[in-house]
Each structure stands twice: as structure tokens, then as C-alpha cells.
Amino acid sequence: MNKKPVFETMVEPQEETKEQLRGWREPGHAYILLEVRRKHLEKEPVLDAEGKPAIDRNGRPIENTVSRWGWGLWTLRCDHRPDVGEKLTAATINGGRVIHYANFPKVNSPNPMIAQKARMHTGPNGVCAWDELERKVRGVMNVNPNWSQEKSVLEKKLAEATAQLEAQNGRKTSKGNTARASTSSSEPPAAA
Amino acid sequence: MAVANVTELANSNTIGNLLSAVSSPAFVKGTVMMNLMYAENLPEGTNVKKFQKNGSLTATNPSAESTALAIGSGGELTDSSVTATAAMAAIVSGLSTHADKFGNISLDRLGNEQFSAIARAVDTDALSLFGSLSTGVTSTTIMTVDDIMTGQFNIYNSDCPNQEVMLACVLGPRAVFNVKTEIKDSSASFWTNPAQLDVFMGEPIASNGLVGAIPGIANIYQTTGFGTSGGDDQQAIFHPMWTFAGMFDAAPTSWLNRKGSEGFYTELASYYFYDIVEWNDAAGVLLSSDT
Numbered sequence: 032m033n034k035k036p037v038f039e040t041m042v043e044p045q046e047e048t049k050e051q052l053r054g055w056r057e058p059g060h061a062y063i064l065l066e067v068r069r070k071h072l073e074k075e076p077v078l079d080a081e082g083k084p085a086i087d088r089n090g091r092p093i094e095n096t097v098s099r100w101g102w103g104l105w106t107l108r109c110d111h112r113p114d115v116g117e118k119l120t121a122a123t124i125n126g127g128r129v130i131h132y133a134n135f136p137k138v139n140s141p142n143p144m145i146a147q148k149a150r151m152h153t154g155p156n157g158v159c160a161w162d163e164l165e166r167k168v169r170g171v172m173n174v175n176p177n178w179s180q181e182k183s184v185l186e187k188k189l190a191e192a193t194a195q196l197e198a199q200n201g202r203k204t205s206k207g208n209t210a211r212a213s214t215s216s217s218e219p220p221a222a223a
Numbered sequence: 224m225a226v227a228n229v230t231e232l233a234n235s236n237t238i239g240n241l242l243s244a245v246s247s248p249a250f251v252k253g254t255v256m257m258n259l260m261y262a263e264n265l266p267e268g269t270n271v272k273k274f275q276k277n278g279s280l281t282a283t284n285p286s287a288e289s290t291a292l293a294i295g296s297g298g299e300l301t302d303s304s305v306t307a308t309a310a311m312a313a314i315v316s317g318l319s320t321h322a323d324k325f326g327n328i329s330l331d332r333l334g335n336e337q338f339s340a341i342a343r344a345v346d347t348d349a350l351s352l353f354g355s356l357s358t359g360v361t362s363t364t365i366m367t368v369d370d371i372m373t374g375q376f377n378i379y380n381s382d383c384p385n386q387e388v389m390l391a392c393v394l395g396p397r398a399v400f401n402v403k404t405e406i407k408d409s410s411a412s413f414w415t416n417p418a419q420l421d422v423f424m425g426e427p428i429a430s431n432g433l434v435g436a437i438p439g440i441a442n443i444y445q446t447t448g449f450g451t452s453g454g455d456d457q458q459a460i461f462h463p464m465w466t467f468a469g470m471f472d473a474a475p476t477s478w479l480n481r482k483g484s485e486g487f488y489t490e491l492a493s494y495y496f497y498d499i500v501e502w503n504d505a506a507g508v509l510l511s512s513d514t
Binding site (some may be wrong): 035051053054055058066067069070071073074098100105106113114117118125126147150213 | 359452
């Protein structure tokens with residue numbers, strides 16, 4: 032079965048968060064995407080004395096609720112009002128990370144309605160409130176839009192180096208050099 | 224074949240189009256969250272309000288007779304707070320002189336639609352805070368009563384006060400459908416048990432989004448506009464008194480400006496100051512289920 036693609040964010044998310052980004056639909060409004068600490072409440076089957084999942088008298092499995100700290104997504108809307116800086120600060124203080132943002136209205140947007148919205152929230156100093164928010168957001172992000180390409184290059188190098196090492200170990204074993212092939216053996220090396 | 228020289232409809236002067244007496248409303252989301260949070264007015268002289276959170280003290284084990292007990296950390300009372308900063312949601316519309324004179328959209332109608340749009344903006348801002356809840360239940364696929372009960376258990380396990388008040392569970396249409404289906408398909412004598420019928424309530428949905436109740440668990444509300452994670456809607460079960468807090472202006476304010484050199488139209492600008500914050504995280508649980 033084809034898996035849905037993982038939404039590509041500006042900052043590399045945790046592995047657990049990547050699964051939550053699989054098939055994630057980007058909203059059409061202005062938003063900030065955060066990765067937040069979340070306690071997941073999950074069901075775990077209770078095992079009987081034989082180690083098999085326990086069943087109640089109605090034939091249903093008996094499950095226990097357990098909690099596990101992990102990561103989750105939070106889409107912070109900022110299309111109605113750009114003044115969400117305090118919520119952003121509260122989230123980052125509590126261990127959250129900004130991993131993406133998009134669709135902030137700009138005064139030079141080709142869409143006249145979006146441009147008008149941005150002008151409406153532009154103060155007398157001529158600064159659009161969404162531009163200020165973008166500066167704040169980028170200040171707390173470790174933006175690296177090329178993280179996935181860089182990671183795949185590193186993974187490829189690692190795979191090549193691992194293959195080389197395995198080839199070297201294989202060559203030494205085939206020449207009969209058992210002393211070098213195994214250094215953890217508890218037996219003394221064979222006499223030459 | 225038409226008979227010649229008959230005076231037909233086209234021979235007379237008629238009105239081209241006539242409008243119906245009733246126009247159907249726009250298919251947009253309703254508002255749910257305003258009644259499910261603690262609300263106060265905007266402060267005077269500042270746009271910042273701190274929603275207070277009481278601390279608590281801890282008693283020590285009984286000390287021995289005639290033994291002095293120094294002030295310990297359990298005797299220090301520390302209150303905390305969450306800060307809300309009022310900001311403006313705004314909308315500007317223009318009605319041309321031609322439309323005003325010859326059309327059927329009036330300034331009153333524009334004003335009402337603007338107020339409705341602001342109400343929806345407030346509601347969706349509140350819904351977007353669900354994702355900030357730090358405890359979550361993710362359904363295996365579709366929402367089940369068990370998932371809702373797990374959320375309730377965690378809220379009570381966190382010693383949320385006022386447990387006599389029914390929790391609010393705000394779900395999307397798909398989740399409500401799945402819960403109703405689960406109850407319908409249960410082996411209990413469903414249609415003869417009045418308690419089971421409560422979630423169906425005898426009518427579809429109230430104007431405030433109330434669907435019904437799962438007895439002893441939560442009042443179920445239905446709306447749209449949730450944040451998403453993977454293929455899931457981010458819904459929530461929460462205590463309506465203590466989870467979210469908001470400060471709101473008394474009503475939206477509208478400005479009417481007649482424009483001449485800028486295009487001969489009437490500009491109607493409305494704005495509304497408010498803020499909504501997560502007040503007590505332990506009083507709510509995120510519920511994620513298939514969209």
C-alpha cells in the first residue's frame with residue numbers, strides 16, 4: 032500500500048512528528064505549525080497468566096490505559112489576528128518548537144483581498160503586523176529548508192561507509208585471519 | 224407549429240426576474256465555543272489581563288509533641304497566571320452607490336454579515352487552541368465512546384475541580400456520526416432505553432451546536448473548523464469552566480464612511496477586540512480521530 036507523503040517542513044521534526052505529518056493537509060489560512068510536547072494516552076492489552084491478551088466474559092480484550100510522553104502537532108491560526116506572539120512564546124517556553132509557517136498576508140500580495148487585509152493590520156509606522164510576527168517566528172526557528180536533502184546525502188555516505196567496512200571484514204575472514212576477525216572470543220587464538 | 228398572429232407572452236412587457244421571498248442562509252460553520260469557556264470583559268486602561276491560577280499548600284506529617292516546625296516549602300503559597308492580550312479582528316466592506324440604490328444588499332445586511340464573520344473568527348481561534356493541550360488521545364481510526372471516556376478519566380485524574388459539572392466534548396460531524404453509530408450498534412436494548420437516547424436528544428442539533436449527552440460522560444457539541452494532525456481532526460473534551468478563558472469586548476464596533484473621490488461607495492469597517500487563552504491545561508484532553 033502506498034504511504035502518503037510526509038509534509039516537508041522548514042525545520043526537521045522529530046521522528047514521531049514525521050508520522051503525524053504524513054498526509055497532513057496544509058491549511059489555506061495563515062498559520063504557524065508547532066511541534067509540542069504531548070502526553071499520549073494509549074491502550075495496552077492486559078496479559079493473562081499464560082502471556083496472552085486477556086479477554087473479559089463478553090469476549091472483548093481487556094486493556095489498560097497508559098501514558099507516554101512524546102510529541103504532537105499544533106497548528107496555531109494567525110489569519111484573523113496576527114497578534115499571537117504571546118501564545119507562541121508560551122508554547123516555546125513549554126518545550127515546543129516552531130517547525131513551519133506559511134500564508135502570512137503581505138501588502139504586496141497579488142491577491143488584492145489578501146493585500147488589503149495586510150494593509151488593514153499595518154500600523155502608522157508602516158510595518159505590517161504579520162511581518163513582525165514572521166520576524167519573531169524566524170527568531171525562534173532553526174530554519175534549514177535543505178534538511179531532507181542533507182540528511183539523504185549523509186545517509187548515503189553512511190551506507191557506503193558501512194558497506195566498505197563489511198566488505199573489509201568479509202575479506203579478512205576469508206583469508207583465515209581469525210585472530211583479527213574476532214577479538215571478543217574467550218578462547219585463546221589458534222596456534223599459527 | 225405555432226398558430227400565426229396569436230398574441231404571445233413575448234408581445235407583452237414583463238419583469239425579467241423576480242426574487243423569492245426567502246433567501247437560504249450561507250452554508251458556514253456555527254459558533255460553539257463562546258459558551259464553553261470562562262469569559263470576562265476587556266480591561267480598562269490596558270489591553271492585558273492575567274487570568275489567575277491559585278496555588279495550594281501542603282501539610283506535613285504530624286510532628287512530634289512540643290517540636291517546633293519551621294516554615295517549609297509546603298507552607299509557601301504561590302499563585303500563577305496566564306496572560307491574555309486583547310487584539311483586533313477586523314473586516315472592511317464597501318457598498319457602491321449603484322448597489323445601494325438599485326440592488327437588494329443593504330448596509331444593514333452587510334453589517335450583520337460582518338458581525339457573523341467576526342463571531343466565526345472568534346470561534347475558530349478558540350478551536351485552534353485544542354492543539355495546545357498537552358494530553359491527547361488518538362483514536363485507532365474513528366472516534367469511540369471509549370476514547371471520550373479515556374479523556375474524561377485523565378481530566379478527573381488530574382483533580383480538576385467542579386467534577387459535578389458535565390464536561391464538554393466538541394467533535395466534528397464525522398466523530399459524532401461514529402459515536403452515534405457505535406451506540407446504535409451496541410447490544411443494549413437501544414431504542415427502549417431513554418438514557419441511551421440522550422445523545423440523539425429527540426432533535427438533530429441545537430443552535431449552539433449541542434447534539435446531546437453521553438450520560439455521565441460529557442455533553443457532545445458538533446462543529447467544523449478544527450486543526451489537523453496527520454489525517455485526524457484535533458477535537459477535545461474539556462471542563463467548560465476551567466480549561467479556556469477569554470476576554471471580550473461588549474460588541475463589535477462599526478464605522479460608516481462615505482467615499483467620493485475614492486470610488487463613490489460606502490465603506491463599512493467593523494472591528495472587535497478579544498483574546499482567548501488556555502487557562503488550565505490539565506482540565507482538557509485533545510481527542511484526535513479520522514477526519
